[in-house]
């Protein structure tokens with residue numbers, strides 16, 4: 001495995017090289033990619049405009065990376081009715097994406113989404129984008145106090161799901177090759193220096209320190225079984241759901257939620273088919289094809305929790321939560337999934 005480094009001031013040069021082959025997405029607060037939530041400087045991965053990239057202030061983005069592979073609204077195809085019947089026009093193939101500065105927890109969320117989009121069928125919209133993308137990870141040195149990734153087996157310095165991993169070591173970034181894709185990218189990259197033993201030690205100390213900064217914990221042992229035995233406990237779920245206003249923010253911004261609707265828009269003889277994010281937090285969810293099977297709010301809140309911590313483990317033997325904490329810090333009424341899981345842990349029958 002090659003270990004290189006680059007001065008922070010030279011990151012622009014690196015992105016210019018990679019930009020010849022990829023659409024570059026960087027953490028940004030500029031232009032229409034900026035979002036301010038609760039008065040704080042929150043960011044999204046936006047199109048790189050060629051200017052200098054300063055990651056010193058960067059914490060995690062508001063919008064998760066799923067939006068680059070399953071966009072909030074995506075045109076699936078256009079159609080037109082002619083004399084010979086309907087003709088279909090598929091969207092043009094997009095350029096390969098390089099997501100620069102993705103956090104290890106968010107890179108894991110894509111692996112969790114892959115299970116859905118390759119399980120029952122191979123999704124022809126998600127997979128080409130996902131398979132051609134390169135993930136350049138950035139060790140998370142300043143986790144939020146709402147983060148609990150370490151309880152889900154993820155580390156702020158984890159490299160399992162990225163192609164390259166960058167660590168801030170002062171005036172420079174250490175760059176580690178992780179996957180074959182990352183190796184190929186490095187082979188095409190000029191202007192990097194070999195890292196020294198001292199640089200490597202600095203990076204591993206920074207990762208260790210970052211791990212210790214994630215102080216929020218959840219206990220996932222027997223959680224699936226405890227949720228199963230608490231499933232019908234309406235009193236508990238009503239209490240849990242009491243303050244939720246059903247806005248759907250926690251599901252839209254959760255990196256592992258993927259529900260969508262499909263809609264046709266038609267004017268005279270032509271139109272287009274779109275898919276758009278939907279949320280199980282909404283009372284109108286699934287109302288279009290049928291009735292919503294979860295009429296009560298507490299049932300919808302229960303669905304959100306059980307989907308990640310009970311149903312996903314049943315289907316894929318893995319929890320579909322990365323502990324990114326977005327659903328906690330961005331909820332307008334401070335609903336906290338960790339408190340709900342703690343309540344479940346303290347009840348739910350004998351699974352010790």
Ligand code: SF4
Pocket residue numbers: 243244245246247248249250251281330331332333334335
């Ligand atoms: S963000 Fe909060 S209020 Fe909105 S649906 Fe989620 S839990 Fe409910």
Ligand code: SF4
Pocket residue numbers: 250253254255256308320321322323324325326327328337
């Ligand atoms: S449930 Fe919350 S903490 Fe878990 S991945 Fe989704 S947004 Fe992040």
